[in-house]
Amino acid sequence: MSARPDQSIILSYQECKFCKSSDGFVFYDSHGYCYHCNEIWFGEDYDKTLEDMHRMHWTFRDDKTRVPDPDNYFGFVYIITNKKNHRKYIGCKQYWQMRHRKRYKPSNWKVYTSSSKELCTDIEKIGKRNFKFEIIQEYETKRGLHYYEQYYQMKYHVLTAVLEGTDQKEYYNKNVGGIRFYCPLETYEDPAYVKKQSEKSKARWADPEYRTKATKARCKGPYKITFNTGKEIVVDNLVGWGKDNNYYGHNLIQLVNKKPMKTVKGKKYYRKRVKDIVKVERVGEQTSDMGY
Helix, strand or coil: CCCCCCHHHCCEECCCCCCCCCCCEEECCCCEEECCCCCEECHHHHHHHHHHHCCCCCEECCCCCCCCCCCCCCEEEEEEEECCCCCEEEEEEECEEEECCEEEEECCHHHCCCCCHHHHHHHHHHCHHHEEEEEEEEECCHHHHHHHHHHHHHHCCCCCCECCCCCCECECCCEECCCCEECCCCCCCCHHHHHHHHHHHHHHHCCHHHHHHHHHHHHEEEEEEEECCCCEEEEEEHHHHHHHCCCCHHHHHHHHHCCEEEEECCEEEECCCECCEEEEEECCCCCCCCCC
């Protein structure tokens, strides 16, 4: 008889299902092995796992009574949810393999568990029963399928979202749209947030007192002004000096910022001078309590 295994991995000794021996059959986590007849028995749990792995597992997210319809659709966008840690994955799957733009044969969509190696590893570890496999929507064309895959991946921020109260990524996704978009290196503000901040800024600038203080802070120098004769002067406040000397302050600021005055048919036009002034530049590092 073969040597017995390490006792720490044995759950119990049981009667062998094949030779009926009671002292040679050891039971592990999901299977047993008989040291008399060398037979392996996988047990009911293991058999159930194999059955699950080869059974269609998809349900519709919004209608549990609905069933997939590969005859009338090209594929579907899905979301897989880990019930234990609540992480998710959004992707798409074709019902059919195509050849020459025609249906060639059915794909493995019934037992498909995504292209994510990390997710598939977790499914193998804890079993499919600990995951929800839900179809978000079916699509008739390949174009529609891939467009809405990216749409839902973007909508739910699969590359940047984190689980609430943690720094753990909420989604298994490593990219968006297959290989088209990867996790961004730079940060990006939500447009709704930017709009809200813009409204706050407009409200502040509607206050004449704030506007006066902010303008003074922004225009505080010193500035070096160069005339077309080559003469140079340094002033402390650009707009104030402009008012005193009959120069429009906004035009002087355009010379400093070097921003286009207007754009016509894609071509940008910049201010090159203000009357006899050909150059205005700020001198040295400047700070203010207004944030400019």
